[in-house]
Amino acid sequence: MPHYSRRDFIARLGLGATALLTAPSIISNARAIPQDKKISIALVGLGYYSEFQLAPAIMKSQYCRLGGIVTGTPAKAEKWKKQYNLPDKSIYSYETFDRIANNKDIDVVYVVLPNSMHREFVIRAAKAGKHVICEKPMAVSVKEAEEMIAACKKAGVKLSVGYRLHFEPFNQEAARFGKGDFGKVKMVESSFGFKIGDPTQWRLKKALAGGGAMMDVGIYAIQASRYSTGEEPISVTAQEFKTDPVKFKDVDETIFWQLEFPSGAVASSMTSYASYIERLYISAESGWLELNPAYGYGPLAGKTHQGPLNLPIVNHQAAQMDDFAKCIFENKESNVSGEEGLKDLKVIEAIYRAIQTGGKVKI
Amino acid sequence: MPHYSRRDFIARLGLGATALLTAPSIISNARAIPQDKKISIALVGLGYYSEFQLAPAIMKSQYCRLGGIVTGTPAKAEKWKKQYNLPDKSIYSYETFDRIANNKDIDVVYVVLPNSMHREFVIRAAKAGKHVICEKPMAVSVKEAEEMIAACKKAGVKLSVGYRLHFEPFNQEAARFGKGDFGKVKMVESSFGFKIGDPTQWRLKKALAGGGAMMDVGIYAIQASRYSTGEEPISVTAQEFKTDPVKFKDVDETIFWQLEFPSGAVASSMTSYASYIERLYISAESGWLELNPAYGYGPLAGKTHQGPLNLPIVNHQAAQMDDFAKCIFENKESNVSGEEGLKDLKVIEAIYRAIQTGGKVKI
Incomplete structure (x- = not known):
């Protein structure tokens, strides 16, 4: 389950679920989100885009923090661990990745792998109960994209595509x-x-x-x-x-x-x-x-x-991830959902x- | 026949034909053309493009002058005659146009009519022994364009398209x-x-x-x-x-x-x-x-x-017509010939x- 549940968020605001539903203007107002509230993102795949775009963007974001990494290269794991002060328990290989289900410090899994691997890792992330951001193209076929959407729906997690x-x-x-x-x-x-x-x-x-x-x-x-x-x-x-x-x-x-x-x-x-x-x-x-x-x-x-x-001039990826964080806080669908990627x-x-x-x- | 023949031009330069052929650099140098030498253009069709683009461009050109007009509208004939100080003998209707063959004051006929009339008037101009500029598209079909090129070739006149x-x-x-x-x-x-x-x-x-x-x-x-x-x-x-x-x-x-x-x-x-x-x-x-x-x-x-x-920033049409004037002076094909229009x-x-x-x- 994501670290910050909707219930948790509502509790922090001091609003009941009914009040939330009837006062969307409060919820959609960024000021209503406590400044210290952040979702924790684990990056899956530490290539160029993760290293030089996403990680720096997370640092500049308002509602996100880098909570973990998934990599097949031990040397990268070591480097990132030091650079971003990551705990050992939040560093995964592709083999150990599924254990992320037990890591309450991770809310979102961001899949930044080669396109043909998106399907597998999005579905594994969904099964682990994590919300997912998947880089574009979200898959290499319509069929795969439909399977990913269905898996996230079944797991009750949000899916968005990296359409910055x-x-x-x-x-x-x-x-x-x-x-x-x-x-x-x-x-x-x-x-x-x-x-x-x-x-x-x-x-x-x-x-x-x-x-x-x-x-x-x-x-x-x-x-x-x-x-x-x-x-x-x-x-x-x-x-x-x-x-x-x-x-x-x-x-x-x-x-x-x-x-x-x-x-x-x-x-x-x-x-x-x-x-x-x-x-x-x-x-x-x-x-x-x-x-x-x-x-x-x-x-x-x-x-x-x-x-x-x-x-x-904004940091595209920071704005994109902050929007997804707000979608999680407010329990609404992203404008760049899996359905958008499927189209x-x-x-x-x-x-x-x-x-x-x-x-x-x-x- | 065009007013300024090649022979006339060579004579003015004081060069024999042989000298001309062996000294192309003199000929292609604009300074070799006497400053007062101009070709005389008759515009066929006095619509917007003739009135607001071509006639003003002729005034700005170095080697061209407005020598005559061909129009179906008597009021336009009257207006242009006064504005450009044109002699009566150089004002034609579409019916009298062919008499332009006898007008030694006209070197070039510029056809600015609706596209489907280009073929007819280019061929009539060629038969009158005048060099021709035809607006783009030079014709409404490949077949027509080929007929126009053949007619100009047969008449020994140059054909160019208004590709400014x-x-x-x-x-x-x-x-x-x-x-x-x-x-x-x-x-x-x-x-x-x-x-x-x-x-x-x-x-x-x-x-x-x-x-x-x-x-x-x-x-x-x-x-x-x-x-x-x-x-x-x-x-x-x-x-x-x-x-x-x-x-x-x-x-x-x-x-x-x-x-x-x-x-x-x-x-x-x-x-x-x-x-x-x-x-x-x-x-x-x-x-x-x-x-x-x-x-x-x-x-x-x-x-x-x-x-x-x-x-x-140049006047496109003045540059285009000056180039055609030089082609006539130097007896060479225009870069924007009928063949170019045909392509x-x-x-x-x-x-x-x-x-x-x-x-x-x-x-």
């Missing part, structure tokens, strides 16, 4: 278009690509990554077209290209795709491991927005029909099918 | 990528769209325009992907969307298309009459470029891996076929 941009002001401004603030959205261009380095890394192995650029960064472009329109796509066409078939023999390198939404809005996107692009453009009836760079760890930049966007995987599978068939695929 | 951006510094910078200055080009995004107004205008009638946004502004995006890569596309996929099927019942509104080039470079483009976009992005091995706005009458703006582009029409027809078939079309 939902808590990032420039992308939140884009999401205003999806809420209709600037009239009907007509067209979106969203693309994310970069030149990938080390040819031996797991991201280039299908068995570990599930796919190439599409799974890794194309998913951001899909996400952006969905929150920019506020709609779910109904059909897709897609084209795959390989400029380096040797390096990318196992996974997709460059994919273009085109989405159609129920309102008639359309989106054109590309992703690539061979060339850099990182941009979101929205054209709506009464305005437009362009973010460039749009999706990296920041600082991001953008402009609209009203001029340059002057928005706060992107449905689009990704449709894109792969559209490439195979060469035609338009319904989603 | 070939003479515009920001787009010339993009063309440096196509020349390999920044390594292999990997990916291009080029899009041009705007929200078209007056629903009664000729651009929305297929019989006059030949097509919609694709014919009007999509052609710029095709051009840009061609000069950005320096290659001719070998295949295309394309998708058409209509957000307003009533307004755009006769012509295409929004089209996405994807081009593949022999080197493996790929381009993703869109054009629209329903939403604004005007951008060129090139990603190459050792650099990138972004123009935004990329294709309008200016001023344009852009940046590269080296920083913001600080380039001269774009081949791509456009392939895009329309790809939309119809839903599959990949070889070009």
Whole structure:
């Protein structure tokens, strides 16, 4: 069970469950959460993203603390233990991981492993009774994602996906278009690509990554077209290209795709491991927005029909994890739940099918 | 026959034909052309583009002057005659146009009519022995374009297309990528769209325009992907969307298309009459470029891996017509010849076929 239960939280506020349900404004107000209240996160997988993004973000967060680690490398365990002053009982290997069920000092398990391992570790975390954050893509198939959602539901734990941009002001401004603030959205261009380095890394192995650029960064472009329109796509066409078939023999390198939404809005996107692009453009009836760079760890930049966007530069991951902490405190679903992650995987599978068939695929 | 023949020009320079052939550097040097030497242009069709772009551009040009007009509207003839001090003999209606053959004061006929009339008037101009500039798209089909090229060849006159951006510094910078200055080009995004107004205008009638946004502004995006890569596309996929099927019942509104080039470079483009976009992005091995706005009458703006582009702001049309004047003086083919216009029409027809078939079309 998570360290801070909803009952615990309600007790601290001095409110009964009934008062809580009828006074959501109190609960959704951050000031109502005691400043010293923090959820404890265990990071599973200590690669680049954990070491240089997530751990520093936890340090900057308001409601989170680093409570434990799960790693297959003893030297990493030793280093992290010292750096973050972690107790021995909160340091796990992949083999001992399931014992985390007995560790009351861990509320959340954050899965930061190669994509094809997400399913296993999310389900093991759920069985251990821990809330879960899973990095994107949440799985390598729709089927896996559905199993993960079901497992978390069965275990009564919350599941969220590491979609940090939902808590990032420039992308939140884009999401205003999806809420209709600037009239009907007509067209979106969203693309994310970069030149990938080390040819031996797991991201280039299908068995570990599930796919190439599409799974890794194309998913951001899909996400952006969905929150920019506020709609779910109904059909897709897609084209795959390989400029380096040797390096990318196992996974997709460059994919273009085109989405159609129920309102008639359309989106054109590309992703690539061979060339850099990182941009979101929205054209709506009464305005437009362009973010460039749009999706990296920041600082991001953008402009609209009203001029340059002057928005706060925040730590994306700290904001994302703080939001999940609040979801736990307030016992509500995350906006970036497993269901949200599943929607992107449905689009990704449709894109792969559209490439195979060469035609338009319904989603 | 054009007013200034090559022989005339050579005579003025005091050079024999042989000297000319062996001393091209003298000829290609603008200073070798006498400052008072100008070609005389007759504009055919006095719509917005002639009135507010071409005529003012001729006034700003170095080697051109407005020599005559061809119009179906007597009131326009009267207004232009006064404004530009034109002699009666150089003012034609569409019926009397062919008499221009006898007018030694006209060197060039510039066809600025609705697209479906280009073929007829270019061929009539050629038969009258005049060099021709034809607005883009040069015709509404490959077949028409081939007939126009053949007619000009047969008449011994030069034909060029109004591709002003070939003479515009920001787009010339993009063309440096196509020349390999920044390594292999990997990916291009080029899009041009705007929200078209007056629903009664000729651009929305297929019989006059030949097509919609694709014919009007999509052609710029095709051009840009061609000069950005320096290659001719070998295949295309394309998708058409209509957000307003009533307004755009006769012509295409929004089209996405994807081009593949022999080197493996790929381009993703869109054009629209329903939403604004005007951008060129090139990603190459050792650099990138972004123009935004990329294709309008200016001023344009852009940046590269080296920083913001600080380039001269020129009058596109003046530069374009001056270049054609020099082509006449020096008796060489324009870089934006009929053959160049034909290449774009081949791509456009392939895009329309790809939309119809839903599959990949070889070009």
